[in-house]
Amino acid sequence: MEKTDTTIQSIKQKLYKSGFKLTPQREIILKVLVEKEHLSAEEIYLAVRSEHTGIGLATVYRTLELLTDLKLINKIAFQDGIARYDINNSEHNHQHHYLLCLNCGKIDEVEQDMLMDIERKIEKTYQFKIKDHRLTFHGLCGECLIQADNDQ
Template structure:
């Protein structure tokens, strides 16, 4: 709970610094994103969870809030193979985000926290005189659970 509180304070501060108020609708949207941090929710999934907490919130309001949070780099908007935009909290002040493992059978998305591409980045910067600001990497395959089910 302490991590959620500190993350919430950071998000509130970023919104305030950018000139946005933390309206009750935005607060609920942020709350859902923090509670479901590992789930890579779509806008519709966020909306349904927010609506379960407050039936008076519309889908357009949730979409606008997600766009504001994306613009402020509080969340990342990711699109995987299914073409659905999903949202991922960006609470790290590091240069890079984590990578993803996407199961082609069940659609489960797992996070890889290690950044194993630093050497490649340095090579790119040196050889191409290109300053890398970020990179995204998704591995497509079969998760352990689906692989085990295939054997049975």
């Protein structure tokens, strides 16, 4: 719970600096995002709705849009076309890299940015200033690999 409180307090300060308040609805939505990552707007709505029936889907969408615009959360779209959200814990501007299991849909994050050398080379070679990059590896997670071996 301490991580949740610290993260929400940090976001609250960033909201205030941007001229916004941390409303009770926004706080409830943020708590869901801190507790579980890579949820769609609908999944966030269902989690919120189970305890707070007064929050509508439109409020969830507006909150996610605001938090994404302020770069407080990340909006990630994978091959299924569904946007998913997580808290932006990064001190830098880059997104995490992701491992997407093609079998079960599990998503893991690779937090290390191993592409810095490649970025520098691209910037120098092409006279191009990189602001961000996104990388998703598609494959099978460890659990699905074990299951596939057992099925054979």
